[in-house]
Amino acid sequence: xxxxxxxxxxxxELKIDQKLIKEFGLKKFEKNSLPSNHYLFERGIIxxxxxxxxxxxxxxxxxxxxxxxxxxxxxxxHLGHKLDVDIYLLLRKLGAKSFFVVxxxxxxxxxxxxxxxxLQKAKEYAVEIIAHLLALGIPKEEIYVQSRKEQRYYExxxxxxxxxxxxxxxxxxxxxxxxxxxxxxxxxxxxLHLQLKEYFGPTPTVTGIGFEQDPHARACRDLARRLPYNFxxxxxxxxxxxxxxxxxxKMSSSEPDTAIFLNDSVPEVKRKINKAFSGGRDSAEExxxxxxxxxxxxxxxxxxxxxxNSKFVNKIYENYKSGRLLSGELxxxxxxxxxxxxxxxxxxxxxNVKIANKIVFGK
Amino acid sequence: xxxxxxxxxxxxELKIDQKLIKEFGLKKFEKNSLPSNHYLFERGIIxxxxxxxxxxxxxxxxxxxxxxxxxxxxxxxHLGHKLDVDIYLLLRKLGAKSFFVVxxxxxxxxxxxxxxxxLQKAKEYAVEIIAHLLALGIPKEEIYVQSRKEQRYYExxxxxxxxxxxxxxxxxxxxxxxxxxxxxxxxxxxxLHLQLKEYFGPTPTVTGIGFEQDPHARACRDLARRLPYNFxxxxxxxxxxxxxxxxxxKMSSSEPDTAIFLNDSVPEVKRKINKAFSGGRDSAEExxxxxxxxxxxxxxxxxxxxxxNSKFVNKIYENYKSGRLLSGELxxxxxxxxxxxxxxxxxxxxxNVKIANKIVFGK
Numbered sequence: 156x157x158x159x160x161x162x163x164x165x166x167x168e169l170k171i172d173q174k175l176i177k178e179f180g181l182k183k184f185e186k187n188s189l190p191s192n193h194y195l196f197e198r199g200i201i202x203x204x205x206x207x208x209x210x211x212x213x214x215x216x217x218x219x220x221x222x223x224x225x226x227x228x229x230x231x232x233h234l235g236h237k238l239d240v241d242i243y244l245l246l247r248k249l250g251a252k253s254f255f256v257v258x259x260x261x262x263x264x265x266x267x268x269x270x271x272x273x274l275q276k277a278k279e280y281a282v283e284i285i286a287h288l289l290a291l292g293i294p295k296e297e298i299y300v301q302s303r304k305e306q307r308y309y310e311x312x313x314x315x316x317x318x319x320x321x322x323x324x325x326x327x328x329x330x331x332x333x334x335x336x337x338x339x340x341x342x343x344x345x346x347l348h349l350q351l352k353e354y355f356g357p358t359p360t361v362t363g364i365g366f367e368q369d370p371h372a373r374a375c376r377d378l379a380r381r382l383p384y385n386f387x388x389x390x391x392x393x394x395x396x397x398x399x400x401x402x403x404x405k406m407s408s409s410e411p412d413t414a415i416f417l418n419d420s421v422p423e424v425k426r427k428i429n430k431a432f433s434g435g436r437d438s439a440e441e442x443x444x445x446x447x448x449x450x451x452x453x454x455x456x457x458x459x460x461x462x463x464n465s466k467f468v469n470k471i472y473e474n475y476k477s478g479r480l481l482s483g484e485l486x487x488x489x490x491x492x493x494x495x496x497x498x499x500x501x502x503x504x505x506x507n508v509k510i511a512n513k514i515v516f517g518k
Numbered sequence: 519x520x521x522x523x524x525x526x527x528x529x530x531e532l533k534i535d536q537k538l539i540k541e542f543g544l545k546k547f548e549k550n551s552l553p554s555n556h557y558l559f560e561r562g563i564i565x566x567x568x569x570x571x572x573x574x575x576x577x578x579x580x581x582x583x584x585x586x587x588x589x590x591x592x593x594x595x596h597l598g599h600k601l602d603v604d605i606y607l608l609l610r611k612l613g614a615k616s617f618f619v620v621x622x623x624x625x626x627x628x629x630x631x632x633x634x635x636x637l638q639k640a641k642e643y644a645v646e647i648i649a650h651l652l653a654l655g656i657p658k659e660e661i662y663v664q665s666r667k668e669q670r671y672y673e674x675x676x677x678x679x680x681x682x683x684x685x686x687x688x689x690x691x692x693x694x695x696x697x698x699x700x701x702x703x704x705x706x707x708x709x710l711h712l713q714l715k716e717y718f719g720p721t722p723t724v725t726g727i728g729f730e731q732d733p734h735a736r737a738c739r740d741l742a743r744r745l746p747y748n749f750x751x752x753x754x755x756x757x758x759x760x761x762x763x764x765x766x767x768k769m770s771s772s773e774p775d776t777a778i779f780l781n782d783s784v785p786e787v788k789r790k791i792n793k794a795f796s797g798g799r800d801s802a803e804e805x806x807x808x809x810x811x812x813x814x815x816x817x818x819x820x821x822x823x824x825x826x827n828s829k830f831v832n833k834i835y836e837n838y839k840s841g842r843l844l845s846g847e848l849x850x851x852x853x854x855x856x857x858x859x860x861x862x863x864x865x866x867x868x869x870n871v872k873i874a875n876k877i878v879f880g881k
Contacts (some may be wrong), residue, residue, distance in 0.1 A: 260673060264680040271744060274677050302673050309672030310665050314637050316700035317627040324696055331694045333687055337679035337703060340696075383636060453574060 176203050179369050190214065193245050196463050199395070201242060205372065205473045206390040210361045214249050220248045221357040223347050225342075226258035226288075228257065228281035228300070229271050233414035235317065235397055235406045238460060240291045242363035242394060253297050255288060256345045257281045257319065259515070260301040266335035270409075278302060278515050285511035287417050290503035300515050301341050307353045312344035318381040319374060327370040339371075348376045361390040369393070387405075392510060397460045400431040400453050415457070421494050428454055428490050434475070436483025446478040448486070454482075454489035460490060539566050541731050544756060554579065556608050557828050562758070564605060564726065568735065569753040573724045577612050583722040584712050585609045585759050588619035588705075590650075590661070591644035596777035598760055598769045601823060602825065603654045605726035605757060615726065618651060619708045620644045622878070623664040627697035633772075641665060641878050648874035650780050653866035663878050664704050665674050670716045675707035681744040682706075684739065690733040702734075709738045712748045724753040732756070760823045763794040763816050778820070784857050791817055791853050797838070798845025809841035810848070817845075817852035825855060 170209055176183060181203040189196040190211050214219040222244045247253040263277040271277050281300050288298055321331065328335055350357050364372060372391045379466035380385040399406045399413035406414035415427060434452030449455040449472050462468050471488065474480035513517070539546060544566040552559040553574050575582040587606045589599055589757040626640040634640050644663050650749050651661055684694065689700055727735060735754045742749040762769045764774035769777035778790060797815030799805035812818040812835050825831050832849065838841035875881070 188546070246836045260676045264676060274673070304671065306666065306669070309669070309675075311673075312635075313627060313664075313675075313700045313704060316577045317697045319696050321696060323695050331699075333684060333686050333699060334680040334681050334704075336696060336699050341676060342702060405857075 157493075158175040161228060161516060167283065175366055179210055179366075180316060181205055181369070190508045191245070192483045193248075194463055194468075195242060195245055195394070195466060198459060198468075200238070200460060201394045203366075203390050203393040204391060205376075205393075206388060207361065207392055209359045209387070210251075210390050211249075213359055215515050217250065218359075219494050220251055220353060220357070220361065222251035222253045222361045223256065223346050223349060224254075224362055225258050225345055226284060227258045227262040227266075228277050228284050229278065230268050230289050230408035231264040231328045232284060232417045233406050233408065234417075234461065235414065235456065236287075237291065237417065238394065238397060239292065239363065240288060241461075242361045242392070244292055246361060246363065246392075247297075252355070254349065255293055255298045257284050257288070257300050258338075258341065258345070259300065261338040261341050265332075265338035267450075268376060274302070281515045282508065285514050286504045286507040289507035289510060290500050295510050295514060298514055301345070303515070303517065307346050307351065308344055311348050311351060312340040315343050315347070315378055318378050320377075323374065325386075328373055333452075342371070343375055343378055346389055347382070349381060349387060351384060355383050357387050359387050359390060361392060363394060365396050366393050380470070397456060398453065402428055402432045415497075417497065417504075419496070424433070424493050424497065425490055428457075428493070431486075433486070435485075439481055442481055447480070447482060448474040452482070454486045458492060461496070519758065527576070527649075538729055544568055544732070545570070554608070554612060556606060556611075557826055557831075558608055558757070560828060561822060561831075563601070563823060564634075564755050564757045566729075566756040567754060568739075568756075569751060570724065570755055572722045572750070573614075573753050576722055580613065581722075581725065582718070583787045584674050584718060584727075585614035585615055585616045585724045586709050586712060587617075587725055588621050588708055589642050589647060590621045590625040590629075591647050592625040592629050593643065593771035594779045595647060595650050596769050597820065597824065598773065598777065599650075599656065600780065601757065601760060602726065603651060604824075607655055609724060609726065610660075615718070617712065618656055619663045620647050620651070620663050620878075621701075621704065622659065622707070623705050624701040628695075637665070644878045645871065645874045648877050649867045649870040652864075652870035652873060654864050657753065658873050658877060660875055666878070666880065670714065671707055671711050674711050674714060675703040678706050678710070678741050678745060679703055679782035681741050686737065686740070690737055702737075703713060705734070706738055706741055709752055710745070710749060713742075714747060720748050720750050722753060724755060726755045726757060728759050729756050733815075760819060761816065763790055778856060778860075780860065780867075781859060784861070785862065786855050788853055791820075791849050791856070794849075796845045796849070797857070798848070802844055805844055806841045810838040810843070810845060812838045815845070815848065817849045820852050821855060824859070 178419060183203050185197060190207065195201045210220055212218070218421065222243065224239060226239060241255060259277040259281045262280065263274045265272050278300070282393060285298055289295060324336065325331060328339070346360070346362060349360065350353055376388045379388050383461065401413055404410065404413045412427060415424060419427070431453040432451065434448035434450065434455065436445055437448065452475065455471065455475060458468050458471060471480065471485065475485055546566050547559060547564065553570065558564045573583055574707060585606065586638070587602060591850060610819060621635065621642045622640040625643065626634050626637045641663070648661055652658060687699070688694060691702070692807060712718055712723065739751045742751050747845060760769060764776055767773065767776045775790060782790070794816040794833060795814065797811035797813065798820065799808055799810065815838065818834065821831050821834060834843065834848065838848055
C-alpha cells in the first residue's frame with residue numbers, strides 16, 4: 156500500500172491548472188521553499204502567486220507590508236469564506252498590517268434586487284458577516300464596511316476611474332453594467348487606497364484570491380502603475396477553491412446543499428455530509444479491497460481544507476486510500492470535526508453581534 | 519420706426535427651438551405669466567421648463583424648495599458661467615434653499631489630462647472658480663466641492679448606479695467611458711442627494727440648465743422615480759446660451775477670443791469687443807439709412823444677457839435698430855459696461871481667494 160500513497164500536497168498539485176498559471180504569468184509555490192509551514196501552504200491550498208517574493212522579503216526582513224481581503228455582504232458565510240479568513244489570519248500572523256473589508260455597497264449595486272433588495276439589507280448582512288469574522292478571530296479594528304469610510308477613500312474610487320478604459324473594463328468583466336462599474340471602482344479603492352499618503356503611503360500589499368479573480372488583480376496592478384502615486388504593484392496569492400458537496404457543483408450560497416454554512420445546525424451538518432459526494436466504493440468489501448478515493452471525497456476535502464493537524468489529515472488520507480477507513484466512518488469523523496467547530500463558533504458569533512452592529516451602523 | 523420695433527423678449531423668442539421643446543416635452547414660459555419680472559425671465563433668456571409649476575407653487579405659498587447648480591472646475595470662467603450664477607441668484611431670491619457645487623472630481627475624471635492633469639489641479643481650479651462665485655455674491659455656506667463631502671453623498675453616488683442601465687447610459691452619453699460614468703454618478707448625487715433623509719428629505723428641487731443638458735435631466739428624474747426614497751421629481755429651467763463673440767462659434771474656454779473671461783484685463787476686453795461680430799452696416803451712412811441688426815450683434819447680446827436695466831437695454835435696441843446708434847458707439851457702451859463690471863468684480867475676487875481656499879482645502 157505504501158507505494159500507492161500520494162501525499163496531500165502532491166494530490167492537490169493535480170488540481171493546479173498549469174496552463175492557467177502559465178497563461179496568467181503566475182508563479183507556483185515550490186514545495187521545498189514555502190513561505191511558511193502553515194498547512195495552507197503545506198497542503199498546496201495556496202498554490203501560486205504574483206510577486207509574493209516582495210512580501211516574502213518583507214516577512215524575512217521584518218519590513219512593513221499590508222494585506223487587504225474582503226467578502227461581499229450578500230448572504231450566509233460558508234466554509235469557502237472561512238478559507239478566505241484562514242488565509243487572512245495566516246498572512247496576519249506572518250506580519251501583515253491587515254484590513255478586512257465587508258463590501259456592502261458593492262453587494263447592493265452589483266447583485267440583483269432578488270438577492271440584495273436595498274443598501275440597508277446589505278448592511279444588515281454585513282452585521283451578520285462581521286459577527287462571524289470576529290468569531291473567527293479577526294480583531295474588530297481591522298474590519299471595515301465600504302459604507303463607513305472617510306472622504307479620501309471615496310474620492311479615490313472616483314479618481315481612479317480615469318485610469319481604466321471602457322475596453323479594458325469590458326475585457327475583464329464582459330460588460331459595463333453600471334452597478335458593476337461602481338462596485339469595481341470601490342474594489343480597486345479597497346485594494347489600493349491603503350498606499351495613499353493619507354494612509355500608509357506606498358507599501359507592498361498582498362491579497363489572497365481565487366484564480367478566477369486574476370483579471371481583477373491585473374486591473375489593480377495596471378491602475379497602480381498608471382496612478383501618479385508611486386504605488387507598489389500589489390502582490391496576490393492564489394488559492395484553489397474547495398469543491399461543492401455535490402459532484403459538479405461549486406459551493407454556493409444560493410444552493411444550500413452544496414455547502415456547509417457557518418450557521419448550519421447540527422442536524423443540517425449531519426444531513427449534508429451524509430448525502431455529500433463520497434470517494435467510497437459500492438460495498439464495504441470492495442472498499443476494503445480497492446481502497447477509497449480521498450481526492451474525490453467531500454468529507455475528506457473538508458478535513459483537508461480545514462483541519463489544522465496535518466499528521467491527522469495525512470493519517471486519514473492514508474487509511475481511506477488503503478481501504479482501512481470506510482466512507483461512513485470518514486463522514487463521521489468529518490461531522491464530529493464540523494459539529495465541534497461550528498458549535499463553538501456559533502456561540503462566539505452571538506457574543507459578537509453587538510460589536511458588529513457598531514462597526515456597520517456606528518451604534 | 520416705432521412699428522419696426524421688436525421687443526427683446528419677442529426677438530429672443532425667435533431663438534427658441536420650438537421643435538426641441540416639443541420633442542423633449544418641455545413647457546415654454548408664457549410672456550404673460552412669468553414667475554418673476556426679473557430680466558432673465560422678461561427677456562426670455564430663461565425660456566422653458568420641466569415641472570416649474572411645482573416650484574412656482576412653493577414660491578407662492580412660501581413652501582420649502584431646493585436648488586442645486588454647478589460648474590465643473592476645469593478652466594477660466596466666462597460670461598456664460600456668469601449667466602449660470604445669475605440664474606442661481608435669481609432662484610435664491612425667489613426663496614430656494616440653494617447649493618452650488620464646483621465639480622472638481624468630475625472635472626478631473628471626465629476631461630483629458632491635457633486639460634486637467636491631476637485631481638490636485640482640479641482643486642486649484644476650484645479655488646479660483648469659487649473666488650469668482652463669492653465675488654458674484656454667492657454666500658460661502660452654499661458652495662461645496664465634490665471632493666469634500668460627507669460619507670452619505672459618496673455612498674449615494676455609488677448606490678444609485680444600480681438604478682440606471684448600461685443601455686440608458688449609452689443612449690444619453692453615447693459611450694461608457696469609465697471616467698464619464700464616475701462623473702455622472704457624482705452629478706446625479708449632486709442633484710438628488712439633498713432629498714435624502716440625511717439632508718432635507720423629499721423636497722421639490724430645481725436646477726437651471728442649457729437645453730443640451732436635458733437628457734441628463736431626464737436621467738435624474740428617472741433615478742428619482744426608481745430609488746426607494748419617495749423623491750420628488752426634480753424640476754428644471756432651461757436657458758438659451760449666449761453666442762460666441764465670433765460668428766458660428768460657441769463661447770469656449772479653449773478658444774479665448776470667443777468669450778469674455780471674468781479675468782480679462784481692460785485692454786483684452788476692448789480688443790475682443792472691437793473685433794466681435796457686429797450687426798452694423800458697412801458704412802455709417804448705410805447704417806443710418808437701414809438701421810443695425812441687434813439680434814446678431816455680440817456687443818448688444820452682452821448687454822441683453824447681462825445689463826440689469828431693461829429700460830436701458832430696450833433703448834439701446836431701439837436706437838441701434840433704427841440706425842441712430844452706430845456700431846462703434848454700441849461697442850463703446852458694451853466695453854464701458856464690461857470694464858466697470860469686471861474691474862469691480864476682479865477686485866472682489868482677490869478679496870475672496872482665502873475663503874475659497876478654505877472651502878476647497880479646509881485651510
